[in-house]
Amino acid sequence: MFFIFSSMSFDCFKETIELGDTVMLYLGVNSMHALEVQPKIKNKKEEMVENVFQTTYGALKVKDLVGKKYGSKVELSKGWAYVLHPTPELWTLTLPHRTQIIYTPDISMIIFQLEIRSGSIVVEAGTGSGSLSHAMIRCIKPGGHLFTFDFHSHRVSVAQAEFESHSIGQYVTVEQRDVCRDGFGAQLQGKADAVFLDLPHPWEAVACAASVIKESGEFGNIVIL
Ligand SMILES: C[S@@+](CC[C@H](N)C(=O)[O-])C[C@H]1O[C@@H](n2cnc3c(N)ncnc32)[C@H](O)[C@@H]1O
Known part of the structure; x- marks a missing residue:
C-alpha cells in the first residue's frame, strides 16, 4: 500500500521538513524547483518508483529531505542546494x-x-x-x-x-x-x-x-x- 502524506507547509511556518511538505529546492537565483516530499512517484509506465529528483548538480533522493531544517544546505550527488520554506512568492x-x-x-x-x-x-x-x-x-x-x-x-x-x-x-x-x-x-x-x-x-x-x-x-x- 502507498500513502500520500499531506502536512502544513503553506499554512504555517515550521522548522523541519515532513513527509507531504512542498519544499523549494534552491540551486541558484534562476534555478529553483518546487518538490513535494513523497518517497515514491509514478514513472511513465504508471509504476511507483523511488522519487529521485535530477538537477544540474546531480540527483536528490527526495525522502532524504525528511527531518532536514528549512533553510539548510543539502547534498546532491554532484553538488549542493538549499531547501527553502514555501511561500506564495516562491x-x-x-x-x-x-x-x-x-x-x-x-x-x-x-x-x-x-x-x-x-x-x-x-x-x-x-x-x-x-x-x-x-x-x-x-x-x-x-x-x-x-x-x-x-x-x-x-x-x-x-x-x-x-x-x-x-x-x-x-x-x-x-x-x-x-x-x-x-x-x-x-x-x-x-x-x-x-x-x-x-x-x-x-x-x-x-x-x-x-x-x-x-x-x-x-x-x-x-x-x-
Ligand atoms: C491569465 S489566466 C489567470 C491567471 C491567474 N490570475 C494566475 O495568476 O495564475 C486566465 C484564466 O481565465 C480563465 N477564463 C477565461 N474566460 C473565462 C470565463 N468566461 N469564465 C471563467 N474563467 C475564464 C481561463 O481559463 C484562464 O485559466
Missing part, C-alpha cells in the same frame, strides 16, 4: 504554468489596492495557475475565504488538488463556471469585500462582479491591450 516562481500568471510585484499592488486582509471574502476569476490565489489566501486566512472561478475543467481540478496538497484547501472554494455567461452564483450576491478579474474579456463580467461586491467593497481587473 510558488509563483516555481509553479507548473497552465496559463499566463500574475507575478509578485503586480500581486502586491492588487492586494494593496483591493485592501485584502485577514477575514476578507474575495472573489477571483479566472483561477488560471493559482499564482494570485496563493497570495490572496495567505492574506485572508484564517477567517476569510477565497471563491475562485475558471471555466476550464482541468485548471479547476489541478488548482483544487494543489490547494489541498498545500493544506490551504479550507480557505478556498474552486468552481468551474463561465463567469461572463453565468455570473458568480446567487449565494455570493452582496457578500464580497473584493473582486478581481484576470480574464481575456473582463468587461463581460463587470455587471455580475458588481452584484457580488458589498457596498463597501473593492473591484479590480487586469486589461491587456
